[in-house]
Amino acid sequence: MFDTSSTKALLGPADPARGVPIPPPHARAVDLIALAEATVTIDAPSGVRRRRILVPVAAGVAAAGLVATGVVAGGRTGGHLSGVTAGQSTAPTPTRTAAPTPTWTAAPAPTFGPVIRPVAFEFDKQPPATGDQLRALAAHLAPSRCDTTTGKYTFIHTIGWNAVFDDTPDGKSQRIIPSEKWWWRAADGSERDRTTLLPAVYPNEESYRYYQKHPVQPTGTPAANVLDLPPNPDRAILALPTDPAEIAKKLLTGGKPFLFWNVRDWFSSHAVPLATRAEVLRILANTPGVVWRGETTDRAGRKGVAVSLDDKGARHVLIFDPRTGEMLAWDDVERPVDTVAGSTLLLACERTDKLG
Template sequence: MFDTSSTKALLGPADPARGVPIPPPRARAVDLIALAEATVDIDVASGVRRRRILVPVAAGVAAVGLVATGVVAGGLIRRHPPGDTAGQATGPMPTGTAAPTPTRTAAPTPRFGPVVRPVAFEFDKRPPAAGDQLRALAAQLTPSRCDTTTGRYTFIHTIGWNAVFDDTPDGKSQRIVPSERWEWRADDGSERFRSTLLPAVYPNEESYRYYQKHPVQPSGTPAAVVHDLPPNPDRAIVPLPTDPAEVAKKLAAGGKQFLFWNVRDWFSAHAVPLATRAEVLRILANTPGVVWRGETTDRAGRTGVAISLDDKAAQHVLIFDPSTGEMLAWDDVERPVDTVAGSTLLLGCEHTDQLG
């Protein structure tokens, strides 16, 4: 099959477009899906969530038009190459004199692979019920940066994925494309988020070896996306409840099978206040089937405590900071193959007057 360069060489002087630069290659469908997923806004109140999926390459066709035209989730995407800060001062900026940027703890560097395996637990076999441990944890929580910082914007920094891409002819080798997301949300519904795709990792050794021999060529997918949304009452931040009955009602949306997903969504989209964090832990403590996995280390190298809710198809994992009760990580592990089909690392949460 002729590509653009070979066709132009064949035409030579007769080429009517001679001298016109050749554009970069089109993005691969699997990369576009991952990029689109990285820019989808999470609407916790409506119960809309991104589900764990195994996506064949053909399924990416529907996403191509969205990203190629620069429209995702109802807003305009601006693409910037690495290191380009153009446009970062536009969008929903604070009024008046901005307060100094609070001292932000540097985000840890995650360790993903190249082969992604489930995290190791203190209690891997025969774990005890999690009730007593979670209730004790809820009773001794200390404030986090979400509680001690102030500012117009709620800032949240995450890395994760919700899909495993199968784009090999034999269907036996898969890739995971993590995305990193920085989000600033204001009470009036204005929002900025930046997202970028990270290098691919692999769910098993077989897939890793395959892609070592058959590397994926650079796709031309934008390295970074900046997405600004103007003020909109429909997107205004709705404070999370602190009343135990209301917390339990909202977390129960969708049934027990979605409990860990709902917790993940809360921490991924909100600065969850201390009182609500404590109540979340108590609700998990009273949920049948939730077991205590004990001390663990997440993919950012942080020590936390883990719980899981297991069924025949998957193991659902939450890792919490043992001091503050903040979620450090969420994993969805497919059984029996132990593929980490979905994962979220919460790397930063605070309030600020500064946009990035």
């Protein structure tokens, strides 16, 4: 990867800017993309071979540019809502505040890494049929905190990543930048997003050893980012469908390869009701290619049960709480190298009147 210094050295005497001091470096694209991703999920089609990064190149570059120029991904431009030209904003400007002291009940911080490997399954080889297992699970679900708590806001806490970055010219050493997100959204579309980038982790031992010898210098990327948005019906949470046929239609939008991604998105942005959780399990049970992986432990140390779907060089994994049917984790594993190219841990989901 060329930086300013290496480019000037390559030009040599032909450099028209010889003698001009090199300004301090800007935040690197990988950090900008990770920060943008922490604010909004940008996904590539499932099943596509993704060697380095899970977002299309154009989308990743756009996300980096949006953050670099003050445009927050997700349709928020220069502090105004998308579609409103400069000087014509009709909505209050979103405010960015210093990271507040948390007031919610914090989930235990997962301890994973520095090397990230796929989770271990009870049935790694020759997994049994999944239909009866998931249907039995769906028939005996218990309420979760998202069913029993009340309040103005839906609160969701996640940790995850959606990209593996190459930081070396030969592309042999990669790193992963997890982001932690706390998200509150009310029915009127007002919300608070609190995100922070976590220390890098690595997809294999070779990458970890390389970065121990060649540490990445800080680039000035904010350690925490808090965004408050005023009420807006365009951001209001749309209710999930309740009719089984409509739930199946929505989850299978784009075909079977998108099923696991859509389940991940529902649990990452909604307090999914018990009846809907049961129907999600039944849809997975009826989908050809979904296999039962049995008991497992996610990266937060929680016991769960897992199912997987293999598609075009990728293994999609969902881990559920066997008591409530809530999603605990989602993984997208690149095969056969077993790089965990994308992951989401759902650490909390509830309703509350308090902002953190």
